[in-house]
Amino acid sequence: MLSIHGDQVVTVQPVSSVVVVLVLVLPPKPVFKLFASVDAKCVEQLKDLGCKWVIPGHSERRHVIGEDDQFIGKNAAYALSEGLGVIACIDEKLDEREAGKTFDVCFKELKAFADTVPSWENIVIAYEPVWAIGTGKVATPLQAQEVHAAVRDWLKTNVSADVASATRIIYGGSVNGGNSAELAKQEDIDGFLVGGASLKGPEFATIVNSVTSKQVAA
Numbered sequence: 001m002l003s004i005h006g007d008q009v010v011t012v013q014p015v016s017s018v019v020v021v022l023v024l025v026l027p028p029k030p031v032f033k034l035f036a037s038v039d040a041k042c043v044e045q046l047k048d049l050g051c052k053w054v055i056p057g058h059s060e061r062r063h064v065i066g067e068d069d070q071f072i073g074k075n076a077a078y079a080l081s082e083g084l085g086v087i088a089c090i091d092e093k094l095d096e097r098e099a100g101k102t103f104d105v106c107f108k109e110l111k112a113f114a115d116t117v118p119s120w121e122n123i124v125i126a127y128e129p130v131w132a133i134g135t136g137k138v139a140t141p142l143q144a145q146e147v148h149a150a151v152r153d154w155l156k157t158n159v160s161a162d163v164a165s166a167t168r169i170i171y172g173g174s175v176n177g178g179n180s181a182e183l184a185k186q187e188d189i190d191g192f193l194v195g196g197a198s199l200k201g202p203e204f205a206t207i208v209n210s211v212t213s214k215q216v217a218a
């Protein structure tokens, strides 16, 4: 299953309740140098390419392109209606974390998805703090777990207990071979959205194994 992410193609392989995210770089770059803004033309192109997943709400779309929560939610709903899976990204910026607003920001973004999607069956939530993406400054396992648990609790309260337990919540932001094992041990971290470390084969294998080991142990 494939999804465009920048100049990369993301492969998502669900394993029981655990999702493993594999990122592969495919040449030629220009063909893939687009983010998954999900309009009709884009969906058509993605399907032509064999893509199955899109990632609305990724940091660049929110904070560089300037897409707002409602637009992102509509993109997600449209992608679902066209049969694509959705990796719904939520995040907070550093100043928001330092101001104690992490949950408020993440819940607001989550609500925009919840307000528009008809079903959570084909949705994976990705928590990707902006300050951790591509910076080498990964969230600690406790920081990530705290948000993941809160997101699951939000789903339970605002959507349903079934959706809360069935929805995979993955973490992204400077995941590497040295930190993935501790992150993966956290109860509510079901997998990873990997950027830079996906370019390093053996290290990437370590990340994948940290999640599959969890699945085997469960």
Ligand SMILES: O=C[C@H](O)COP(=O)(O)O
Binding pocket: 005, 128, 132, 133, 134, 135, 136, 172, 173, 174, 175, 193, 194, 195, 196, 197
């Ligand atoms: O989608 C990937 C994320 O943005 C994380 O990227 P990173 O692993 O390079 O921090």
